[in-house]
Amino acid sequence: MSAATARGPEGASNRRSRTDSRASWPTPGTGSGSHGWPPGSRTRRPASGPGPDQRFRIASNTKSFVSTVLLQLEGEGRLSLGDSVEKRLPGVVQGNGNDGRTITLRQPLDHTSGIYDPTTEPPLRCCHIWRGRRVSGVFEQARRGGPGSVSLSAPPHPPSETGVSVMSVAYVVLAVVSALWVGFSGVSLARRAEFVTQPLVEYGVPRSWWGPLALAKLAGAAGLLVGLVVPALGVAAATGLILYFLGAVITCLRARSYKTVAFPLLYLVPVAVTLGLGLAA
Structure with missing residues (x-):
C-alpha cells in the first residue's frame, strides 16, 4: 500500500496492469462484458495514482480488507479502534444529525455506527446494473454527490436499530x-x-x-x-x-x-x- 501510494500507477498495486489491465465479469442479462482500468490508478485517462490524502469508498468485499488493515494498525499501536471517526477523517461525517465525534472506528466495522444505509431503500435496492458503460443506482448517486453524500443525506438510525446486540x-x-x-x-x-x-x-x-x-x-x-x-x-x-x-x-x-x-x-x-x-x- 505504501509503495502504491508513493509511486502511483507504477507502484506495487499496478504490476498486473502490464499484462492484464482490465477486470472482467459477466454483465447481468447478457452473461458477458468487461469493465476496468489499471490497478493502482484512481483515474482512467490519463492514469494517475492515489495520493497520501486519497479517500476511497468502502463497500462489498473491500470491507473485510479494510477491517484487516485496521486491526493490524491497532496491533502496531498506530491507532485505536476507540478513536473517533472525526479524529481520523476530520469533517467527513457531519450534517443531518450525523457526528463523527460520537462514532468510533470500531462501530463501522461491526455495523453499529448508525449511519444511514441507502442500499436498503426500494429505489436503490438491486440497482447495481450495467446500462452500456454507465452504472446506475447507488453508485451513480454517490458519484454525483461525492463520497458518503448519499449516506449522510439522512439522519442516523436510532441506536436500537443499529447492528446486532x-x-x-x-x-x-x-x-x-x-x-x-x-x-x-x-x-x-x-x-x-x-x-x-x-x-x-x-x-x-x-x-x-x-x-x-x-x-x-x-x-x-x-x-x-x-x-x-x-x-x-x-x-x-x-x-x-x-x-x-x-x-x-x-x-x-x-x-x-x-x-x-x-x-x-x-x-x-x-x-x-x-x-x-x-x-x-
Missing part, C-alpha cells in the same frame, strides 16, 4: 439450544424411552397422558424456533413450556420424589432465560 445473539443461541433440548425430551417420551417413562409411572401419571405430553413438548420446541422469526409465537411457546415444567416440578413434590426435582428444572431454567432474553433483545 450481544443480547440478541445470546437469545438466538439459547433459543436454539433450548428447542433442541426440549425436543429431545419430547421425542424420548413419544418413543417411550425408559428413562422418561419410569419416573412418570412412579409419579402416577396416567399412560393416556403420555402422548399429549410429548406433543406439548414438541410443539413448544417448534414454537421456540419459529419465535426467531415471529417473536410473539416464541413468547407464547416459552410461556407454555415454563408452565409445563412448573407443573412437572409440582408433580415431583407431590409424589415426594425430591431427588428428581432437578430434572424438570434442567428444562425450566433455560426456557425461562430464553424468554427473558427474547423480551429484552
Whole structure:
C-alpha cells in the first residue's frame, strides 16, 4: 500500500496492469462484458495514482480488507479502534444529525455506527446494473454527490436499530439450544424411552397422558424456533413450556420424589432465560 501510494500507477498495486489491465465479469442479462482500468490508478485517462490524502469508498468485499488493515494498525499501536471517526477523517461525517465525534472506528466495522444505509431503500435496492458503460443506482448517486453524500443525506438510525446486540445473539443461541433440548425430551417420551417413562409411572401419571405430553413438548420446541422469526409465537411457546415444567416440578413434590426435582428444572431454567432474553433483545 505504501509503495502504491508513493509511486502511483507504477507502484506495487499496478504490476498486473502490464499484462492484464482490465477486470472482467459477466454483465447481468447478457452473461458477458468487461469493465476496468489499471490497478493502482484512481483515474482512467490519463492514469494517475492515489495520493497520501486519497479517500476511497468502502463497500462489498473491500470491507473485510479494510477491517484487516485496521486491526493490524491497532496491533502496531498506530491507532485505536476507540478513536473517533472525526479524529481520523476530520469533517467527513457531519450534517443531518450525523457526528463523527460520537462514532468510533470500531462501530463501522461491526455495523453499529448508525449511519444511514441507502442500499436498503426500494429505489436503490438491486440497482447495481450495467446500462452500456454507465452504472446506475447507488453508485451513480454517490458519484454525483461525492463520497458518503448519499449516506449522510439522512439522519442516523436510532441506536436500537443499529447492528446486532450481544443480547440478541445470546437469545438466538439459547433459543436454539433450548428447542433442541426440549425436543429431545419430547421425542424420548413419544418413543417411550425408559428413562422418561419410569419416573412418570412412579409419579402416577396416567399412560393416556403420555402422548399429549410429548406433543406439548414438541410443539413448544417448534414454537421456540419459529419465535426467531415471529417473536410473539416464541413468547407464547416459552410461556407454555415454563408452565409445563412448573407443573412437572409440582408433580415431583407431590409424589415426594425430591431427588428428581432437578430434572424438570434442567428444562425450566433455560426456557425461562430464553424468554427473558427474547423480551429484552
